[in-house]
Every structure is written in C-alpha cells, then in structure tokens.
Amino acid sequence: MQRIVNFFKEVGREMRKVSWPKRKELTNYTVTVLITVIFFSLFFAVIDLGISELIRLIP
16 A cells, blocks of 8 residues: 555656646647647548549449
C-alpha cells in the first residue's frame, strides 16, 4: 500500500514541474488541430468520391 501512496506523491511532484500551455497557446493548438482534421477529412472524402466514380466507370 505504501508503494501506491509513494507513486501518487511522485506523480504529484512531477505534475508540478510540467510546463502547461497558456490559454492563447492552447487555443492556437486547438484551432490548428481542428483545421488539420477538417482539411484531411475533406481531402479523403474527395479522394474516396473520385475512386468510387472511377470504379463505377469500369464495366
């Protein structure tokens, strides 16, 4: 039981050392991720649509 308690104490100590992003940085990261996800979703949707149309052309 003492090992578990020590583990969580150490986790707490390490979490205080973490450099957390500021609100503006976090917002920028979130917007970047969302734009990237939207871009790739549209990209793969267009590719999928194109391949589907090519397959339909094959008799």
